[in-house]
Amino acid sequence: MNLLDVEDLWVRFPTSSGMFEAVRGVSFSLGRERLGIVGESGSGKSMTGRAILRLIRPPGQVDAERIDLEGTNLMQMSEKEMRDVRGSQISMVMQDPKFSLNPVMTVGDQIMEAYQLHNKTNRREAKARAIEMLEAVSIRDAERVLRAYPHEMSGGMGQRIMIAMMMIPNPKILIADEPTSALDVSVQGQVLRIMDKLVQDRGMGLIFISHDLNLVADFCDRVLIMYAGRIVEVCQADRLHEATHPYTRGLLNSLPRLDAPKDRLEALVRDPDWRHQPSVSGLK
Amino acid sequence: MAEKNGKGRAAPALPRWANTTLSTLGSVAVTMLGLLFVTFIIGRVMPIDPVLAVVGERASQETYDAAFEAMGLDKPLLVQFGYYLWDVLHGDFGNSLLTAHPVSEDIKRVFPATFELATLGTIFGIFFGVPLGVMAAVRRGSWIDQVARVVALVGYSMPIFWLGLMGLLVFYGILGWVGGPGRVSIFYEDMVPVVTGMILIDSALDGNWTVFKDAFSHLILPASLLGYYSLAYISRMTRSFMLEQLSAEYIITARVKGMSERAVIWRHCFRNIRVQLITVIALSYANLLEGSVLTEIIFSWPGIGSYITTALLSADMNAVLGGTVVVGLIFILLNIFCDLLYKVLDPRAR
Numbered sequence: 213m214n215l216l217d218v219e220d221l222w223v224r225f226p227t228s229s230g231m232f233e234a235v236r237g238v239s240f241s242l243g244r245e246r247l248g249i250v251g252e253s254g255s256g257k258s259m260t261g262r263a264i265l266r267l268i269r270p271p272g273q274v275d276a277e278r279i280d281l282e283g284t285n286l287m288q289m290s291e292k293e294m295r296d297v298r299g300s301q302i303s304m305v306m307q308d309p310k311f312s313l314n315p316v317m318t319v320g321d322q323i324m325e326a327y328q329l330h331n332k333t334n335r336r337e338a339k340a341r342a343i344e345m346l347e348a349v350s351i352r353d354a355e356r357v358l359r360a361y362p363h364e365m366s367g368g369m370g371q372r373i374m375i376a377m378m379m380i381p382n383p384k385i386l387i388a389d390e391p392t393s394a395l396d397v398s399v400q401g402q403v404l405r406i407m408d409k410l411v412q413d414r415g416m417g418l419i420f421i422s423h424d425l426n427l428v429a430d431f432c433d434r435v436l437i438m439y440a441g442r443i444v445e446v447c448q449a450d451r452l453h454e455a456t457h458p459y460t461r462g463l464l465n466s467l468p469r470l471d472a473p474k475d476r477l478e479a480l481v482r483d484p485d486w487r488h489q490p491s492v493s494g495l496k
Numbered sequence: 497m498a499e500k501n502g503k504g505r506a507a508p509a510l511p512r513w514a515n516t517t518l519s520t521l522g523s524v525a526v527t528m529l530g531l532l533f534v535t536f537i538i539g540r541v542m543p544i545d546p547v548l549a550v551v552g553e554r555a556s557q558e559t560y561d562a563a564f565e566a567m568g569l570d571k572p573l574l575v576q577f578g579y580y581l582w583d584v585l586h587g588d589f590g591n592s593l594l595t596a597h598p599v600s601e602d603i604k605r606v607f608p609a610t611f612e613l614a615t616l617g618t619i620f621g622i623f624f625g626v627p628l629g630v631m632a633a634v635r636r637g638s639w640i641d642q643v644a645r646v647v648a649l650v651g652y653s654m655p656i657f658w659l660g661l662m663g664l665l666v667f668y669g670i671l672g673w674v675g676g677p678g679r680v681s682i683f684y685e686d687m688v689p690v691v692t693g694m695i696l697i698d699s700a701l702d703g704n705w706t707v708f709k710d711a712f713s714h715l716i717l718p719a720s721l722l723g724y725y726s727l728a729y730i731s732r733m734t735r736s737f738m739l740e741q742l743s744a745e746y747i748i749t750a751r752v753k754g755m756s757e758r759a760v761i762w763r764h765c766f767r768n769i770r771v772q773l774i775t776v777i778a779l780s781y782a783n784l785l786e787g788s789v790l791t792e793i794i795f796s797w798p799g800i801g802s803y804i805t806t807a808l809l810s811a812d813m814n815a816v817l818g819g820t821v822v823v824g825l826i827f828i829l830l831n832i833f834c835d836l837l838y839k840v841l842d843p844r845a846r
Contacts, residue, residue, distance in 0.1 A: 267751055299754035311745040316767050316842055326753045361843040378752070 214496060215385055215417040216242040216264070216302075219277035223259045223441075226271050234259040236441035239277075240494025242385065242417045246408070247494075248432035248449060249421045250463075256441040257421045261387040264419075265302055266294050282384070300330040303378040304387040305407075308394035309370025313362035320358030323377045330381040345376040349406050368399030375407055379414075386411060387419045392427070404431060425452070425463055434494075437463075442491035459486055520835070524828055531824040535817045536580050540573070544811050549593055589818030594810055599818035602803065607822065608693030609679060610792070610799035613719055614784035620723025621730050622777060628727070629734025633742060634761055644731055651728025656721065660794040663717050675714035677796035684710050718795040722788055726780040733776045737769040744768075770841045778834045785826050 223235035235256040240247070249257045263274045266286060279286040281301060286294065306312040314322060323345065324338040331338075339358070346354035349372040362370060371391060378386060388407065392400040408431070411418045422428050428435055429452045437445040437460050445457040455461060462480040510518070539546070548555075551563045564570065568579050583589070589599035632644035667674045675681060679695055688695065688702040696715065699708040741747065742765055750764045751757075787801020800819060807815035838845045 262748075265752060267748065295754045295756060297754070298752055304748075304752045306745055306749065308745070312749045314746040314750070314764050314768070315844060316770075317764075318843075325755075329754050363844050374749075377749075381754075 213282055214241040214243050214280075215282060217278065217280040217495065218260075218264065219279075219495065221260065221263055221276040221279065222274070223256065223263050223268055224273045224275070226273075233441055234272075235263060237491050238438070238441070238443055238494075239491065240436055240443065240446070241496045242419060243496065244415050244417055245434060246411065246418045246420055246432040248428035248435040249419060249438060250423065250425055250428050250435055251438035252423060255438040257423075257438050258389050260438070261304065261389050261419060261421050264387065265298055265304060267298075296330070299326060299378075299383065300381045301383050302385045302387065303381070303383040304389060305371070305374050305378050305391045307390040309362065309365070309367060309374050310394070312374060313370060315362055317361075318358065319360050319362060319365070319373055323358070323373070323380060326377045327380045341380060342376075345380045346373070348379075348410065349373070349376045350402075351376070366399075367395050368403060371395060371399075371403050372406060375403070375410070379410055382414065383416065385417045385419065387421070389421045390423070391420075393422070393424075425467065428452075436494045440487045442487075442489070443494055444486065444489065444492060446492050446494045458483065520832060524832065527828050528825070531821065531828075532581060532584060533577065535820050535824075536577050538820075539580075539813055539817050540576075542813060544813055546813065549811075549813065584821065589821070590814035592807065592815040592818075593812040594807060594815065599814050602815065603800065603818060603822055604693060606798055606800045606803040609797060610785060610787045610801060612694040612696060612715065613722060613791075613797060613799060614781060614788075616715060616719035617722030617784055618726055618777065618781045620720055621726030621780065624723070625727035625730030626734050626773070629731040630738055630761065630766065632731065632735045633738030634757075636739065641735075644735065648728040648732045651725050656725065656788070657790045657794055659724075660718070660721055660791055663721055664794070667717055673713075674717045675710060677714075677794070679714055679797065680707060680711045681714070714795075718791050718797060722784055722791060726777075726784065729780050730773075730776060734769070734773060737772050738765060741765045741768045767841075771838050771845070774834055774837050774841070778830050782827050782830050785830075786823050 218241070219239045221235055221238045222233065225232045225234060234254075238256070238260055249260060251257045259268065262268055263276075264279055264286070266274060266289075268274050274287075276287050281297065286297065289297065313319070320339065320342060323342040324335065327333070327338045327341050328335075333341075342358060343354040346357060351357055351369065351372055357365070357369075357373070362373075365373065371394075375391075386407075391407065392403055395403060404427075407418075410416075418432075420428060420432055429449050432449045435447055435449050435452060436443050437447075437455070437457065439459050445455055445460050447455055452460075453464065455464065459480075459482075462478065462482075465478040466480050468474070468477060547560055547564050547567065547569065550567070551559050555563075568576055571579075587600045589603075591597065592599050592602055595602055628644050628647070632641040635641055664676065668676045680687075684707045688699045688704050688707050691698050691701055695711040696708060699705070699711060738761075742761075744765075747760060747765055750760045755763075785800075787799045787804065789801040789805050791797065792799040792802040793805075800822070804816060804819035804823075806812075807819065
């Protein structure tokens with residue numbers, strides 16, 4: 213059984229000039245794999261991730277035929293049941309640890325809290341687990357880091373802490389929403405490797421949201437390419453260069469390549485028709 | 497190289513807390529000196545003859561000259577400032593013309609009255625204003641947000657003397673639920689020994705609960721009135737601070753963890769507005785501690801606001817300057833207190 217099946221997902225926001233449709237009927241499934249979602253800003257990739265966790269706040273609306281987590285439809289759950297899913301089943305790492313960690317709480321309190329929300333244990337046990345988890349994301353001197361505050365951490369460390377915090381309740385799915393975009397290139401690789409190892413070791417499903425085609429091609433197993441709230445193409449990551457949709461081709465051609473240098477890169481010309489093409493299904 | 501290092505470390509560095517304390521004390525001293533200098537200059541440039549104020553208008557020239565010399569007014573300005581500093585440091589602000597008491601004694605009498613009123617008012621404002629602001633932010637656009645908006649708007653725009661008079665009319669005059677003007681009924685005046693000058697505390701210390709109840713019934717109306725005004729301010733500010741933080745990403749993180757909305761709001765969001773909130777509360781408290789003249793006059797409350805105002809209107813300079821120094825001191829102390837709290841509450845400020 214798939215970990216996650218999403219069918220006909222819509223995310224809408226009412227605005228003064230009518231309904232804005234951020235995600236328009238997206239369908240895909242996720243197994244124990246690394247699924248990349250690529251697209252430009254505003255293509256609906258982040259909204260898709262948040263909609264799965266049902267974290268779109270009113271007045272935003274989420275509609276879907278189904279969002280099945282191992283066969284259980286999340287759309288039919290109460291808010292309280294949904295809280296049990298968040299963190300313990302599906303978790304999310306966001307872009308910039310500078311903003312996604314609470315600045316006035318110690319790192320330890322925030323990690324232990326994530327654990328204790330889903331495990332009835334005492335503080336000592338939670339602390340031991342937190343230290344284990346920090347060591348799993350290659351943080352040395354975990355005891356000291358537990359007592360530190362987020363502003364005392366570097367970006368790469370902050371993101372590893374974030375990963376530790378989101379992995380500690382042992383979820384089945386991790387949504388990583390541009391997890392390396394705010395990091396220095398030098399630490400991006402390290403953070404990705406750590407995340408990848410944890411996801412593989414635990415047999416989790418990973419939804420990797422990014423605007424970086426090369427990164428996704430290297431890192432993921434399967435890729436969904438989103439444009440204007442729809443999936444325009446689905447392909448295996450290692451066959452991304454064989455992609456056929458003109459949008460994907462345009463994106464690929466606008467990237468410089470070391471092995472095939474060009475004097476002038478192509479600019480992406482958007483065809484208005486792309487908006488109206490039906491969404492490609494990413495279901496398996 | 498080693499020798500150089502050794503010399504550099506000859507004077508041992510002070511521990512961090514001592515450093516902080518010293519620099520805080522230093523800044524207090526400088527601020528205080530500036531404040532005293534300003535009040536001193538005001539006292540000198542005011543077209544009020546301090547000698548006449550002491551000897552009276554019908555004194556002979558010899559008496560006038562003697563007093564002029566005795567007050568040190570023939571000395572250079574800087575020396576005079578030195579005398580002034582010396583006196584102030586010994587709690588001597590001179591005598592008040594109006595009451596014929598030393599100003600320091602007057603302030604000891606009137607300040608606790610204001611303190612009692614302002615403190616209760618601020619507690620009221622925090623107790624109702626903060627939750628109201630939080631609710632308004634969390635349920636933005638809902639009926640509770642609208643109610644909070646109207647409540648605050650009325651608080652901002654309604655003149656306090658009108659509300660005060662209406663309050664007296666309704667709750668004292670018609671319903672008889674509260675005591676009237678003044679701090680206690682005349683019958684109970686001077687019945688409890690003065691310890692702190694705050695009747696509620698003094699009567700409680702004395703165990704005289706009859707006086708306590710009576711004083712409370714006199715205090716409750718002006719205190720809730722002032723409290724209403726600080727509620728209006730505090731609730732609006734709380735709302736906007738909360739709205740700012742609620743859209744922060746760490747709030748989403750907390751929700752992703754599977755936290756209940758109540759915990760997200762109080763454990764994660766509210767913690768981040770405490771520093772800003774304290775600034776707002778301290779400002780509104782300091783405002784009330786200055787003495788709210790209108791309220792004090794309507795309720796015949798013998799506080800520092802009406803004391804300074806009366807002194808000002810009758811050119812009682814010693815009382816005015818004494819009062820100004822005290823108010824300034826309150827502001828300085830509140831500021832230090834806030835700075836300390838910031839450091840406790842926000843790790844980034846340490």
